[in-house]
Amino acid sequence: MSKSYKEAGVDVEAGYKEVSLIKQFIKKTYTKGVISDIGGFGGLFALDSENYKEPVLVAGTDGVGTKLKIAFMMDVHDTIGEDCVAMSVNDLLCQGAKPLFFLDYIATGKLVPEKMANIVEGVANGCVKGKCALIGGETAEMPGFYSEDEYDIAGFAVGVVDREKIIDGSKIEEGNVLIGLPSSGVHSNGYSLVRHIFFEKNDLSVDTYIPELGCTLGEELLKPTRIYTDPMIELVEKFDIKGICHITGGGFYENIPRMLPEGLTAVVDTSHIEIPPIFDVIAKYGKINKDDMYNTFNMGIGMVFAVRKEDVDGIIELLRSKDEKFVVLGEIKRGENKIELC
Numbered sequence: 001m002s003k004s005y006k007e008a009g010v011d012v013e014a015g016y017k018e019v020s021l022i023k024q025f026i027k028k029t030y031t032k033g034v035i036s037d038i039g040g041f042g043g044l045f046a047l048d049s050e051n052y053k054e055p056v057l058v059a060g061t062d063g064v065g066t067k068l069k070i071a072f073m074m075d076v077h078d079t080i081g082e083d084c085v086a087m088s089v090n091d092l093l094c095q096g097a098k099p100l101f102f103l104d105y106i107a108t109g110k111l112v113p114e115k116m117a118n119i120v121e122g123v124a125n126g127c128v129k130g131k132c133a134l135i136g137g138e139t140a141e142m143p144g145f146y147s148e149d150e151y152d153i154a155g156f157a158v159g160v161v162d163r164e165k166i167i168d169g170s171k172i173e174e175g176n177v178l179i180g181l182p183s184s185g186v187h188s189n190g191y192s193l194v195r196h197i198f199f200e201k202n203d204l205s206v207d208t209y210i211p212e213l214g215c216t217l218g219e220e221l222l223k224p225t226r227i228y229t230d231p232m233i234e235l236v237e238k239f240d241i242k243g244i245c246h247i248t249g250g251g252f253y254e255n256i257p258r259m260l261p262e263g264l265t266a267v268v269d270t271s272h273i274e275i276p277p278i279f280d281v282i283a284k285y286g287k288i289n290k291d292d293m294y295n296t297f298n299m300g301i302g303m304v305f306a307v308r309k310e311d312v313d314g315i316i317e318l319l320r321s322k323d324e325k326f327v328v329l330g331e332i333k334r335g336e337n338k339i340e341l342c
Helices: 002-007 012-027 065-074 080-093 113-130 191-201 217-221 229-238 251-259 277-286 290-294 309-321
Strands: 055-063 098-108 133-141 151-162 177-182 241-246 264-268 301-307 327-334 339-341
Touching: 012 113, 012 133, 055 080, 065 080, 065 151, 065 191, 065 217, 080 098, 080 113, 080 151, 080 229, 080 241, 080 301, 098 113, 113 133, 113 151, 113 229, 177 309, 191 217, 191 277, 229 241, 229 301, 229 309, 241 251, 251 264, 251 290, 251 301, 251 339, 277 290, 301 309, 301 327, 309 327
Parallel strands: 098 133, 264 339
Antiparallel strands: 055 151, 098 151, 177 301, 177 327, 241 301, 264 327
């Protein structure tokens, strides 16, 4: 049976080897709630209900999109898993949820154990940064569906929050202050446009050295998405955070309004943002105007949250004590435009 399956392009022995290679990475993500080991049909996680009056589970799922193409072009696969974790975990944080566990799904045309282990190593590193456990996953070998050198990765995260502490933006009020946390670069959105600009329109390659970046284009574009569990969980626990948004696809214009109640506008002063050089490079090579850049990319800010004006000093003090960079972006005002950039 296994011989004919291998003739069809599926190597079960490679799958067994992959499992043996990834065990070391998975183990380092285990937290107190993990009560199962890899290899079962489901991952088991015990919910700590003692510290929550009415625990609510929060779930999020996402992939990495066409940033995968950069990994293929560079043949570097040990960071892309971190992106996958970040995209789901950062969304959980927006609800005030503490990440608990993560599961991944990898599909490929040909299962190369060492390559898959590199990907899972990135997932595990992301889970450590996200303070969540990697309790399961699936690697599917799908010859004839994916090419041999390519794969796709997706995953989902589950977190927990007390019902009375759920953050949904409904408590945001006029006069609240917006604070932003820096991104690590492009993160995992806008890569279809990025690839078109650099590799099709301008005929550059991942090996092209860009002086403004101080590295090659590929090295910059493959930087992992920042995970904001630290400091966001501590901020949520110590302050009355009114709303949180993760700046992903759609940039400022789409994501900041997602946390705002009707009748309120986020007035953002972009002059305070220290824009990473990669965005200036994208704008230059793509001839993209400011509004379109802020409508597509994070522009150097990956997480934005709204707080009471009287809490700002305490929040700044906490962030500085953790050597965290931050930007006071603006405030909430009455208006129907949802967001105004100035």
